[in-house]
Amino acid sequence: MNNFFFNNILTLNFPHGSTPVMGNIINFHEKCLLIILFVLVVVLTLLLYNILFSLSQTNGLENTLLEILWTVIPTLIIITIMVPSLEILYFSEESGGSFFSNNLKVVGHQWYWTYDEFEISNQALLNFDSYLINESDLNLGEFRNNEVDRPVIFEVNRATRLLITSADVIHSWAVPEFGVKVDAVPGRLNQIVVFTSEPGRFFGYCSELCGVNHSFMPIVVEVINI
Ligand SMILES: [Cu+2]
Incomplete structure (x- = not known):
């Protein structure tokens, strides 16, 4: 698998999804690609047919049935894309009941993240900053501009509630494999x-x-079995 071409083809697609939301997003994306492919083939076939055989045809200036079809079919296609898209949108914002194993306040700073773990009773459990590790301090096998000195810990198979905000300018807390991207807006x-x-x-x-230093405030989440 250590093939340059193959690795780069793989990275053209989504990262592997590790939450139900990201799994749904990837499935939806694949279904959309099929629909896009279908539309592309139909349109290109018609276009090619017109170019090759009937470019100078003038007797087809009006056709009510055809007009109804090219209005109704795209509308149906858009509805079949819209419905699952909205489902995923609402699913991703689902709070999943009132019990969370973990409540975490995430604060964006120029240019690092602060994590504040607290209980529902508002008692602070843990508060720490998460900074980028400089290139010169990396160990072998660690990723450049990706590692932080203190990753944030999630429990596997548990819901973690994140409350995301910022202390200065707008940041955005995003982990592609979770399908999460939430703006951190001051106030x-x-x-x-x-x-x-x-x-x-x-x-x-x-x-x-x-x-x-926008590019130098990465996020590392460690998901562990407890
Ligand atoms: Cu930023």
Whole structure:
């Protein structure tokens, strides 16, 4: 598998999904691609047919049935895309009941993240900053511009509620493998519930341009069995 071409083809697609939300997003994306392919083939076939055989045809200036069809069929296609898309949108914002194993406040700073673990009673359990590890301090096998000095810990098969905000400018807390991207807006708490379904280390990035070191405030989530 250590093939340059193959590795790069793989990275053209989504990362492997490790939450139900990301699994749904990937499935939806694949279904959409099939529909797009179908539309492309039909349109190109008709276009090619016209170019080759009937470019100068003038007796087909009006056709009510055809007009109804090319209105109704695209409408149906859009509805079949829209319905699952909205389902996933609402599913991803689902809070999943009132019990969370973990409540975490995530605060974006220029240019690092702060994690604040607290109980429902508002008692603070843990509060720490998560900084990028400099290239010169990396150990062998660690990823450049991806590792942090203190990753945030999630429990596997548990829902973690994140309350995301910022202390200065707008940041965005995003982990592609979770299908999560939530803006960190100063003066506002954005909530998302993440249900992780497998252990591992997951990398994320600030996804809202927030200043010169925007690229140097990565996110590392360690999902562990407890
Ligand atoms: Cu940023």
